[in-house]
Amino acid sequence: MKKARLVGIIILGLVLLVGLIYFIIGYYKPKVAGVFIMTDPPANVFIDGEEVGRTPYEINRSPGEVVIKLIPDSFQAPLTPYETKVNLIAGVQTVIKREFGESQEASSGEIISFERIAKEETSLTVVTIPDSVQLEIDGRDKAFTPHKTSSILPGEHTLVLSAEGFLERIIEVKTHQGYKLTAIIKLAQAENKVQETPGITPTPIDENEAKKEMIEILSTPTGFLRVRKEPSTLGEEVGQVKPGEKYPLLETDEKTGWFKIEYEEDGEGWISNQYAKKVEGSSKATPTPTRRVSPTPTPKITTKPTPTP
Incomplete structure (x- = not known):
């Protein structure tokens, strides 16, 4: 009987000691x-x-x-x-x-x-x-x-x-x-007139010039280049194009330099100018048919910080 009581006291003491150690570590651990x-x-x-x-x-x-x-x-x-x-x-x-x-x-x-x-x-x-x-x-x-x-x-x-x-x-x-x-x-200053929301303002290209200019896709590390809905790497992916292919140039974004192309019939999107260049092309040129890919979901990040534990 006394032996069982002694064992119980020892176990209880160990539990309390472990709890105390964890408490001390948590209390003195520097917060980040x-x-x-x-x-x-x-x-x-x-x-x-x-x-x-x-x-x-x-x-x-x-x-x-x-x-x-x-x-x-x-x-x-x-x-x-x-x-x-x-x-x-x-x-x-x-x-x-x-x-x-x-x-x-x-x-x-x-x-x-x-x-x-x-x-x-x-x-x-x-x-x-x-x-x-x-x-x-x-x-x-x-x-x-x-x-x-x-x-x-x-x-x-x-x-x-x-x-x-x-x-x-x-x-x-x-x-x-x-x-x-x-x-x-x-806030960003408006250049010429106040716009409803801040964003990227594409510079329209002259229609005749657009018909003459083509965009050639250059070599990429992945073997393809993503086509995005907006001229930014944060934009939603709407398609892909491959190196060596040529597409009609529709617009050039004045801030990022990205190109807007017609990558398929009734399909338009933006590509990075880091992996593409302007070339001369026929005014009747049409985009090379490519397989349409499902857009890759881009997580929407909003400014909602929360206190860290």
Whole structure:
């Protein structure tokens, strides 16, 4: 009887000791901060001067202030790199999104981060470049930036930002109880007239010129070239073309240099100019028939950071 009791006490003591060890390890284990970066077009990522990868880029690292520099892919029109200081908070993922232009004024993007506050509160702060931008929250609440509110419910919200002379920007965020969400948003200047949404404006090619110019597909590492719905590697895949084939040129995007081609009858799409070139062609040239492929789903990434555990 005494022996059984002794064994029970020993087992109970071991369980308590193991639990205490796990508690101490978890308590003193340093918490990490998260960062997620998404750009258009893709870019090389540098943190504190060290190249760490390409966008989309996600990592957990030690909290603290870091310098993040993004150098975009630029095959034709020169695009302006982006550099910023970000304070990474323990237990929080910071989201950086950037759409590159030929200048800082033509570029846009946002930085979304969280900060712990009272458990029962939910807060949203919106700061913009430039100042005094009209802000609309969920199609109802209107204000001018900078704007801070604590009368917002946890959940998904749509922010619409607009200002005269700048392109309208729409972003989605998700607020959480016990956290203050801070959104720092940069609007792009409109070049000639204000457009409804920021995006890539293709440059129409003269009809006669388009009939004369063809696009020849160059050699690729994969043996084929993806045709996309938009002039970006983030665009949805709608088809594929093979090296050596030629297609009529429809448009050239002035920002990325991508070519819009007719890759099949009644089928149009964009291809990267990195693996294609312009050649002279007959005005009656038709695209080489190719097998139509099912589009590869492209995951839609929205700016909805969540606190990391």
